[in-house]
Amino acid sequence: MFKKLILGAAAIVAAGSMQVTTASAEDSLYIPSLTYRTGPYAGNGTPFANGYADYFNMLNARDGGIGGVKIVVEECETGYNSQKGVECYESTKGKGPLAYSPLSTGITLQLIPKAAVDKIPVFSMGYGLSAAAVGESFPWIFNYPTTYWSQLSAILKYIDSKEGIKGKKIGFIYLDAGYGKEPIPLLDKLSESMGFTVAKFPVAGKEMQNQASHWLNVRKERPDWMIMWGWGAMNSTAIKEAVKIRFPLDHFIGNWWSGGDADLGPVGKAGKGYLAANFSGLGTDFPAVQDIIKHVVDAGNSLVKDKSEVGHVLYNRGMFNAVVLAEAIAAAQKATGKKVITGEDMRVGLESFDLSEARLKELGLEGFTAPIKASCKDHEGGGSIFIQQWNGSAWEKVTDSITPMTDVVRPLLEEAAKNYVADKPEWKTQTCS
Amino acid sequence: MELLYNIFIDPFVQMGAMPDFLLQVLWEGFVSGILYALLALGFVLIFKASGVFNFAQGIMVVFSALSLVSLYAAGVPAYIALALAILIMAALAVTIERVVLRHLVNQDDIILFMATIGLSYFLIGFGELIFGGEPKAMITEELGLPTGSTTFDIFDGILILQHIDIAAAVIAAILVAVLAIFFSKTRIGRGLRAVADDHQAALSVGISLNQIWAIVWFASGIVALATGIMWGAKSDVSFALQIVALKALPVLILGGFTSVPGAIVGGLIIGFGEKLFEVYWGGLLGGGVEGWFAYVIALIFLLFRPQGLFGEKIIERV
Numbered sequence: 001m002f003k004k005l006i007l008g009a010a011a012i013v014a015a016g017s018m019q020v021t022t023a024s025a026e027d028s029l030y031i032p033s034l035t036y037r038t039g040p041y042a043g044n045g046t047p048f049a050n051g052y053a054d055y056f057n058m059l060n061a062r063d064g065g066i067g068g069v070k071i072v073v074e075e076c077e078t079g080y081n082s083q084k085g086v087e088c089y090e091s092t093k094g095k096g097p098l099a100y101s102p103l104s105t106g107i108t109l110q111l112i113p114k115a116a117v118d119k120i121p122v123f124s125m126g127y128g129l130s131a132a133a134v135g136e137s138f139p140w141i142f143n144y145p146t147t148y149w150s151q152l153s154a155i156l157k158y159i160d161s162k163e164g165i166k167g168k169k170i171g172f173i174y175l176d177a178g179y180g181k182e183p184i185p186l187l188d189k190l191s192e193s194m195g196f197t198v199a200k201f202p203v204a205g206k207e208m209q210n211q212a213s214h215w216l217n218v219r220k221e222r223p224d225w226m227i228m229w230g231w232g233a234m235n236s237t238a239i240k241e242a243v244k245i246r247f248p249l250d251h252f253i254g255n256w257w258s259g260g261d262a263d264l265g266p267v268g269k270a271g272k273g274y275l276a277a278n279f280s281g282l283g284t285d286f287p288a289v290q291d292i293i294k295h296v297v298d299a300g301n302s303l304v305k306d307k308s309e310v311g312h313v314l315y316n317r318g319m320f321n322a323v324v325l326a327e328a329i330a331a332a333q334k335a336t337g338k339k340v341i342t343g344e345d346m347r348v349g350l351e352s353f354d355l356s357e358a359r360l361k362e363l364g365l366e367g368f369t370a371p372i373k374a375s376c377k378d379h380e381g382g383g384s385i386f387i388q389q390w391n392g393s394a395w396e397k398v399t400d401s402i403t404p405m406t407d408v409v410r411p412l413l414e415e416a417a418k419n420y421v422a423d424k425p426e427w428k429t430q431t432c433s
Numbered sequence: 434m435e436l437l438y439n440i441f442i443d444p445f446v447q448m449g450a451m452p453d454f455l456l457q458v459l460w461e462g463f464v465s466g467i468l469y470a471l472l473a474l475g476f477v478l479i480f481k482a483s484g485v486f487n488f489a490q491g492i493m494v495v496f497s498a499l500s501l502v503s504l505y506a507a508g509v510p511a512y513i514a515l516a517l518a519i520l521i522m523a524a525l526a527v528t529i530e531r532v533v534l535r536h537l538v539n540q541d542d543i544i545l546f547m548a549t550i551g552l553s554y555f556l557i558g559f560g561e562l563i564f565g566g567e568p569k570a571m572i573t574e575e576l577g578l579p580t581g582s583t584t585f586d587i588f589d590g591i592l593i594l595q596h597i598d599i600a601a602a603v604i605a606a607i608l609v610a611v612l613a614i615f616f617s618k619t620r621i622g623r624g625l626r627a628v629a630d631d632h633q634a635a636l637s638v639g640i641s642l643n644q645i646w647a648i649v650w651f652a653s654g655i656v657a658l659a660t661g662i663m664w665g666a667k668s669d670v671s672f673a674l675q676i677v678a679l680k681a682l683p684v685l686i687l688g689g690f691t692s693v694p695g696a697i698v699g700g701l702i703i704g705f706g707e708k709l710f711e712v713y714w715g716g717l718l719g720g721g722v723e724g725w726f727a728y729v730i731a732l733i734f735l736l737f738r739p740q741g742l743f744g745e746k747i748i749e750r751v
């Protein structure tokens with residue numbers, strides 16, 4: 001009897017924790033959401049997934065969807081595991097998805113070869129393969145507002161503007177995975193042209209909460225600035241270790257995945273002064289965010305545990321991911337004259353994507369991000385970043401938009417794209433006029 | 434020639450040139466070693482009682498620490514939250530014994546091992562359902578644990594000692610001493626050794642296997658809680674902490690799966706060894722080497738003592 005009771009309870013718990021949405025591409029706009037609400041990176045994955053889902057739900061509640069067609073968002077849990085990510089892709093691709101946003105460079109790299117075959121675009125917003133910014137080589141991949149390479153160039157530009165970068169030593173601490181290694185080729189190239197030296201500190205995934213050695217090496221190397229390409233628990237641990245060796249936090253800059261509220265919350269006041277890049281607005285002072293609160297959060301249809309989570313860095317980032325996809329859907333509907341579109345139509349929408357300042361204002365997101373304009377050639381969109389600083393309890397924007405060094409980065413991206421496709425004779429490219 | 438210089442000469446030149454930094458490296462190695470020992474201790478306790486590698490030890494660290502900080506976040510005063518977290522670990526131990534272990538008496542070790550894998554996944558899912566996946570801050574100050582640091586001017590340089598690291602060393606030492614006395618000087622401790630040798634034989638002489646298992650899992654839960662508090666203070670309290678538990682593996686290989694002193698000595702050897710190698714030799718291999726170097730140390734020891742430093746030598750006569 002006791003055994004049956006336990007088994008019954010377990011079954012109820014399991015059933016309750018699964019959210020199954022029956023989706024049909026015939027009468028709706030189907031958007032799969034590859035989430036990680038569980039596992040070691042759930043602290044970052046959860047707010048992103050909430051912001052993503054809440055924006056689409058808000059459009060459904062406020063506007064009746066996009067162009068009068070309801071949006072169906074179906075979550076599939078990846079646990080930030082590339083294999084599970086591919087399983088999620090395979091299990092949802094038959095339902096007529098319009099695009100995938102995996103929130104994982106590892107999963108993105110797996111999906112890039114599949115996108116052209118299945119004719120489903122991948123939108124890896126500010127992550128994934130930097131070279132995918134070259135539209136001719138990667139017709140089905142989009143990574144605006146900027147790539148990792150562009151972001152790194154903007155961070156270096158910021159350092160240069162503060163005290164000059166020539167002759168300085170830059171420490172680069174990174175998650176020793178595809179994501180963390182992605183900007184290293186550019187860092188090495190720019191170190192030569194800009195005249196700085198680099199000290200690299202790789203952190204293995206299983207060591208991300210055990211960084212004493214890495215920071216002993218930082219103390220030994222004495223870099224002038226530290227840049228971090230971290231994720232999950234690696235971020236808070238690194239900042240605590242930096243405090244421990246008394247590294248000046250106003251010379252420590254995280255990339256846009258190393259500057260969330262979940263990263264700095266456990267650090268608290270000790271993290272005051274730490275800097276991070278960002279491209280999505282902070283807080284709730286945007287009409288679009290207020291609409292989410294009104295139509296979704298207050299209506300009890302959000303998965304946020306507390307209303308205060310709305311407006312956090314990664315919540316707003318997830319919301320922005322949804323904004324971009326929603327705008328691309330609208331553009332595709334306009335271009336094709338169809339209400340219910342396909343992945344191929346979506347690619348057209350993403351390629352003609354134009355998020356001007358005027359459009360941002362119409363959307364209730366004035367000042368939320370720099371304008372983005374994609375094209376057949378440019379799948380990066382020419383976005384910008386800004387720098388934010390932790391004041392001990394919250395993030396504050398401390399710079400205006402910083403444009404990447406496009407003149408330096410773009411030729412390198414084109415070279416990298418050429419190298420990527422060079423040994424793939426079946427690779428489908430496109431010609432842009 | 435340059436390579437030989439970088440391997441055999443340069444690291445020692447660096448040590449001599451910056452002795453304050455060498456002391457810092459040794460201190461960090463000591464603190465890491467103590468924490469690794471604490472992690473390994475949880476595994477050793479259960480292995481001694483059941484001959485099983487407890488795959489769920491990592492998630493027990495997370496579960497106990499999350500219980501503590503979540504209770505505090507719910508408004509429970511810190512010390513009462515600590516007491517309640519201990520009670521939760523006690524309840525978990527009794528539940529595991531009743532629901533899982535009791536039905537597996539005298540089964541093969543691999544069956545028990547598989548049961549701990551199942552238990553681990555259940556606790557991950559159950560924990561995420563209750564506590565959510567967001568990282569939380571450890572309530573270090575609220576528990577009266579010291580924060581801040583003391584700096585010593587030494588050898589024309591500085592040595593920084595974090596107060597929380599000193600506290601971790603003291604707490605770990607006390608915990609180890611108490612457990613060592615409990616399991617070596619008490620009736621339960623002797624029962625534990627009997628159970629480890631043969632379940633059925635222990636039962637036949639009147640030792641309560643169920644009681645011993647519940648006590649050992651509870652002790653292991655307390656060690657998990659102490660580990661969670663210390664590691665949580667260094668980083669944050671999240672499900673990523675379960676990965677840290679893997680650091681116990683090379684310690685166990687080195688120290689032996691059944692020895693409390695082995696866990697301590699093994700932890701310290703790994704702690705000192707990996708820090709020194711990472712800082713002075715790691716650069717030659719691109720850095721980030723301590724993860725696998727711990728296993729290299731363990732394997733070198735295994736070549737000479739396959740049962741580990743303090744492990745029991747098993748002789749089976751045909």
